[in-house]
Amino acid sequence: MSKDLSLRSLLGSTLLPPSEARILMAHVLDKHYQLPRSALLSRDDMQLNDGALENWRSLVSKRLQGHPIAYLIGKRGFHNIELQVAPGVLIPRPETELLVEIGLREIKRIQKEVTAPNVLDLGTGSGAIALAVAHEAPTALLTATDQSFEALAIAQANAQHLGLNSRIQLLQGSWYEALADKALFDVILSNPPYIAIQDPHLSQGDLRFEPISALTDHASGFTCLEVIIKGALNHLKPMGLIAVEHGFDQSEAVGELMKSAGLQNIRVHQDLSGHFRVTSAMSV
Structure with a gap:
């Protein structure tokens, strides 16, 4: 003993x-x-x-x-589900639940006309966003992409554990490159890397232990956001919605990117801390 x-x-x-x-x-x-x-x-x-x-x-x-608790115990709660997490994926955060709520509201709005809404989660990591949406919206069909095989393996394990694997398609590739050319969706959601490489927060707290490629684009913080926003019209159905998470001080620039990309009805959304954390827009 x-x-x-x-x-x-x-x-x-x-x-x-x-x-x-x-x-x-x-x-x-x-x-x-x-x-x-x-x-x-x-x-x-x-x-x-x-x-x-x-x-x-x-x-x-x-x-x-300093190791994150989520990595030490191998799991993290997120929007009414529990996810397996490991050092190969970003730890899901409460502010990202705002992105899920926006997606669920849009699904509810269109369900009178769309029997099985198609939802795309770009850069899924542990599968948090896609699986939270699938859990709350039983008629929705989810597609989730990630360039990391390690992340997709964790997302697949989470889908299996939650009994949602039959409703989610996991695809390997960078953003839209993982998709067929003409794949169209009612809703596109993404929490891409948006921290600038020079941001001191990358060397503080839990971020020190998380995969750097899931946090920063190794540039200004806008590279991935720009790719996602510019490609949205090629993969959104008419009047489809895109919503992206971004830094608390990036909403104005993200809105301008959406305007330049030809998106309309641009809106910013506050998280529980009062920060403008998500910007959404719609296709024509």
Whole structure:
């Protein structure tokens, strides 16, 4: 057996914030004992065996070094679903749920005329956006692209786990290049890399551990947004909607890109922090 240390003692002596410590300990209890999170209270006097204690200490050490909790426990909640995540994909963030909500509103609007709306998620990563939409809109058919084989493997595992694999098509390739030339969609959604390469945030916090290609275009932050917006009319049905996530200070420039691309009804949308986080537009 491990040293005589209870869950209460281990949680009380760690340097981690209490909320983070409880998340990691709950993961250890589930992994080693198949115990629910409630055991943190109901069995707080239990002692970890050697394997579980080693796992706990390793997780604490990595978190103190800055490793994201989502990578340490291998999952992240996102818009009513739970996703597997790993260092090969971006960690889904709450602000991206705004993009899902916009897509769902558009699906609801057109469902009287479109029985099975076709939705495209460009740069899907873990599959977060596409799978959240599929989960909430059971008639929608999803296509998701990513240039990373590693990301697509994680997205496929998530689709399988959520029972949504029959309603999502995963395609490898850069943005629209993964699609057939004449593929058309009712809704296009994307959270592309939009952080400028010189942005100091890339060397801070969780971003240090996430795939750099999912965060920045290695340029101004607008390269991927420009490709997606310029190509939208070739893949949107008449009166189709495109919505893209972008930086809090990029909405005006993104709106201009959409206007130049011939899109109409351009709107900006605020996230829960009050930042203009998503811009949407429609085809003619």
